[in-house]
Amino acid sequence: MYRPLHDGWTLTAVSDEVDIAGIPATVPGCVHTDLLAAGLIDDPYLDDNENRLTWIGRTTWSYATSFTWHASGDGSGGDDEIDLVCDGLDTVATVVLNGAEVASTANMHRSYRFPVRHLLREGENSLQVRFGSPYSYIDERRAELGDRPGSYDEPYQFIRKMACNFGWDWGPTLVTSGIWRRIGLHSWSGARLASVRPVVTLDGRDGRVQAHVTVERAAGGRPAAPLVVTASVAGVTAEARLAPGERAAVLELSVPEPGLWWPRGYGEQPMYPLTVGLGPEAPEQDTGENRDTWTRDIGFRSLRLDRADDAFAIVVNDVPVFVKGANWIPDDCFPTRITPERLAQRLGQACEANLNLLRIWGGGLYESTEFYDRCDRLGLMVWQDFPFACAAYPEEEPFASEVEAEARDNIVRLAPHPSLVLWNGNNENVEGFADWGWREKLDGRTWGAGFYYDLLPRLVADLDPARPYWAGSPYSGAPDLPPNDPSRGTVHIWDVWNREDYLRYGEYRPRFVAEFGFQGPPAYATLRRALGDDPLTPDSPGVRHHQKAIEGNAKLLRGLGDHLPAPETFDDWHYWTQLNQARAMTFGIERFRSLAPYCMGTIMWQLNDCWPVVSWAAIDGDARRKPLWYALRRVYADRLITFQDGGVVLVNDRDAEWTGELSVTRLALTGEPLAKGAFQVTVPARGTLPVRFPATLATAGDPTSEVLTARLGEEAALRFFAEDPQVAFPEAEFDVAAEPVPGGVRVTVTARTLVRDLALFPDRLDPAAEVDDMLVTLLPGATATFLVRAPGELDPAALTRHPVLRCVNEAAR
Incomplete structure (x- = not known):
């Protein structure tokens, strides 16, 4: 029986400098969201409030609660074993039950289970989780092991924690602490299913499941009993007997001709419940002990990585799949705010933009089970980075053991999901060691090679042998090869954003582009909500603060190049830089798709944002679709000219x-x-x-x-x-009509002259309004119809005027 312990928590700062004690705390949650709910800090996403909250990550915090427990009578006691199960502790935690220290942890990316029956008291019990300052922990580890180079000043490589908590070129520095996933008591007797790891493959047209089952037996004094483990899927059942003392079994099931799971655009996604049960050998001896059940949905499909002739192609059910993908970052700096409804919206937006793969980037997280469940059902393939990004990581203790533990934990957790198609060792660390001067700075110190070339591939081969592993991205397939070689493996293309015109994409002939992007500002309503700047300008203080890229605004203007005029007003800057972002990515993706099958995929940077920011995202931090999103929908369509x-x-x-x-x-x-x-x-x-x-x-x-x-x-x-x-554009002339319809307004534009990149920005009128299409070029005589949806009433006439209705040639230039 599982009993969540999510109620009655309080938060206290363990500090002489910070006077915060006993405020209500939400679990799962984090310090920032609790302080925000208590009105003790300003919203870190607004203006430059982030700058005044750095003290949070340098403070020790204590979460405390109490709960009642009885040895018998309430259904939760009287069991052989009671474990405290912590699905996520962020990050440097000491767990104390009734004044006794249970454990100390230092890894956000893994779960923990601690036996605590001997510490429980009849009646009232106290539970405390004390979180040390991440910065203090980092300073100690760095002093012990020596410094390591990275792409950013913050030394996030010295702690097993979401790296982008420490800021990125699209994200704020908000260093969190807290109980960020479930916590509770698990009571059990006799034996339990400690882990179930299905390896799902195809044998011809038949589905094959190898269910690797590990059983934990109670440590009490009673003799161990024989156990039976059963597994069933699609009407097929297998059984294994565990003699006293035995703890592991492998059950094999063969399913005749199941429906195959396909990536979206290639077929359907049938899923089959796989149920594993544990019970006593003799049913008449069943007293309720030794019983446990595990159920997950699985999908049948074959999977391999085609590396012939230095290619990089994902092959599902013997069909090479051209990847139309995007990189995924954590959708919020505070992951507990990501609800199932929000995930449904974001993954729906990915599908509507014709994506078939999301790459879970290595500076973030192993995502929630809900995330992968939804991808399974949507046919969205998942490329999963292990959480290492843009830095040299120490391989000494305590990191070696922690990396192995987190990898084992998450490989087993994610094994049932057919959407998961690739494990990737890291993001840009191989390139950093080879090309960014790290080798000299390291002077022989470890940097992660032992993880990427030895530990992680061994674990994947052992625990998830039906999925391919790739050592890093960019990567050419071997440690001694130049890592960012377009003619081999995966490549990242960043010279375009940083210094080249986007036409430079046309000079590339890559095998697979795993990262490339071009910036643009978020929606106007997103900027206006987040910033108090008056007036709002490209260089006003709030806009500058919400531009994290080095020389980002200068690169936005340089990127306009010869493609668009230099903007004279904020409205022009906003429209043209958004338009240029869409055009740059369209140009690159079209180039790479035209090279298929030599090139077998593009994963643009990036689908989403975690807060309101000028960035490379197609969907901004307030979930609004930027013009780039509409461009992706076109350029990732099944058929393209x-x-x-x-x-x-x-x-x-x-x-x-x-x-x-x-x-x-x-x-x-x-x-x-x-x-x-x-x-x-x-x-x-x-x-x-x-x-x-x-x-x-x-x-x-x-x-x-x-x-x-x-x-x-x-x-x-x-x-x-x-x-x-x-171009000698005529001044745009068109007839426009706006009429209310159920749920919004229909806007019809009929061109009398050529109209270049017509766009509607209804969020300028109502932040909740959105339009179904954008960036439409009309030849003389052509008509386009747009549907604007909004929860409230919109002024139809306002939808037909500047700056809501825009086109490039709205005035002769």
Whole structure:
């Protein structure tokens, strides 16, 4: 029986400098959220409040509660064993029960189980969890082991804790402490299921399950009894007998022709409950002891990593899958605020943008079970980094044992999930050692190689042999190879954001791009909620504080390059930098998709934000979709026409061929056809087809006043021959009508001239309003319809005016 201990907690600062004692605390939770609820701190996400809260991470905190316990009579006592189960302690914790120290811990990423029956008292019991300062712990470990280089000043590599708590180039420095996952008492008798680890594979068309079961027997004086372990799935059952003293069994089940689990876009996601039971050998001896049950849903699919000829391709059910992915960071600096409803919204937004994979980035967490459950059902593949990022990590004790314990814990926990397709050793640490000058700074000290090349692959091979392991990203497949080589394995591309024009993506020919991105500001309503700046400008104090990247605002302006004019107002800056972000990522993804199957995936940086910030995200910190999100939905669609190398490449990510007539027209900006071409094409299923154009189509007579269009069936694309500031755009003329409809307003725009990248920003009128499409270019005579949804009434006329309705050529420039 499990009894949660989530009630009656109080929080106290163990400090002479901080006068906070006995305030109500929420468990699961953390110090920051408790102080915020008590009105003792300002919201760290607003303005520069973050700067005034650094003391929290340098303070020792005590959580305390009391509970009643009786040896018999309430259903929770009278058992052989009672364990205190802590699913998540953040991070440097001492657990004290009735004045006796139970244990000390120092790892946010693992769970703990402590036998405590001998410490429990009849009646009232006291429980305290004291959290030491993470910074004090870090200082002690660093002094013992010697410094290690990293990408940031904060030494997060000296503690097993969510690294981005210590700030990142998109996140605040908010160093948390607290009981961040469940805590409770587990009472049991005789024996219990200590762990169940299913290895799920395919044998031809049949599903195969190896259920590795470990049993813990009570330590009492009674003789151990024979036990029976059963496993059942899809109507198939297996059984194993455990003699007295035996603690482990492997049960094998063969399921005839189950429905196969596929990534989204490739098939369905049937799931099957796998149930493992523990009981006495003789049913007539069943007294309620020795009984335990474990149930999880599993999916049948084969999985491998194709590395032939230095490729990097995820193959599911013998079908290579082109990855249309995004990197995932913790969705909040305070993970207990991430509700199931919020996860459903965020993962739904990922699916609506046509993603099929999320990479759980190594500076964050092993996510909640709810996260992986939802990915299983949505068909969203998960690439799981082990939590190491952008730093050299010590391999000495206590870290070696902690890393092994957390890896074992989470590999077993996540093994049932079919959505999990890859374990990755770290983020950018191999590259840091090879290319960022770490080797010289380390002077022979450890940096994590023993984890990435030895410990972690051994654990994955032992505990999760049906899934591939990759030592890091970027990585070329061997420790002695240049790690960020586009021609091998996985590559990260950051020269574009940091110093190059985004057209530089076109010079790359990668096998798999696991990280690349381009910044843009969040939605206007998100900035306005978070910042008190008046006026709001690109360089106002709050905007500067919510831009964490080095020279971030300067890079935003440099990134406009020749693509868009220099902004003169905040509204222009906001629209154009958001637009440029969408265009940059569209250009890169189209380039990489056009190279399939040589390139077999893109994982853009990043899907989400953890707070209101100028960043690389497609969904901002208030859950609003930036223009980039709409661009991702288009560029990750199953079928795509992309202009490449004097023609187009047709990309078909469906199981059926794509056939028809490709119609190509070179037009004057006025809409007058200048040249036409038609090509009969057949694009193979899950394939690409390049189509080269004759010079009459591919070359403009006047690059400043012409546009090229291509259409195949319902898919269309257009390309200008010059950058926007050089194009002789007419001043945009269009007819616009806005009419109320159930749930919102329908806005219809009919172009009388060419209209470039039409966008609606209804959050400027109502923070809860959103639009169904964005960044639509209309040729003369074309019509676009937008549906704006809002919980309240919107002024239809306001939706038709600047700065809510925008386009690039709203005035001749």
